[in-house]
Amino acid sequence: MIRPLRVLACVLLLAACIPTAPRAPDVPPDPGCSVGRVIDGDTVDLTCPGRGTDRARLMGFDTPEISRPGCAAERRLGLAAKARLRQLVTAAGRIDASYHGIDRYGRALVVLRLDGRDVAQTLIAEGLAVPYAGGRRIGWCARLR
DSSP: OOOHHHHHHHHHHHHHHSOOOOOOOOOOOBOSOEEEEEEETTEEEEEETTTEEEEEEESEEEOOOSSSOSSHHHHHHHHHHHHHHHHHHHHOSOEEEEEEEEOTTSOEEEEEEETTEEHHHHHHHTTSOEEEOSSSOOOHHHHHO
16 A cells, blocks of 8 residues: 655655756846947846946857857857847846846856846847756757758
């Protein structure tokens, strides 16, 4: 006979072992920031009051490479993502940034909100980016074939 409490204990133990996607901690945004330069579709030079200027890797999405693309299609889409991010930043009335540490290249990890909307949502919805939470990046050239 199976004992309900043992089954429940096993289920809870297994659930605790299942890895979950990393989630950025809730960090209050720095309001009134400005973007000095768009480096590519997911990297900017960001200046926020009281923090100074940081090279910032935007969190939540990944765009194709433009400096070392694997194929011409990746470079084209990367340039389109960069141009769109520049357009979004230029049109924004308010730029807020939530800082979440530093990446292995020394860039600040930032969730960027333009007029209250996460820029990741916009670029992903427009097909210029894919969701990204760290780790191995997708193969853009294979995806774009």
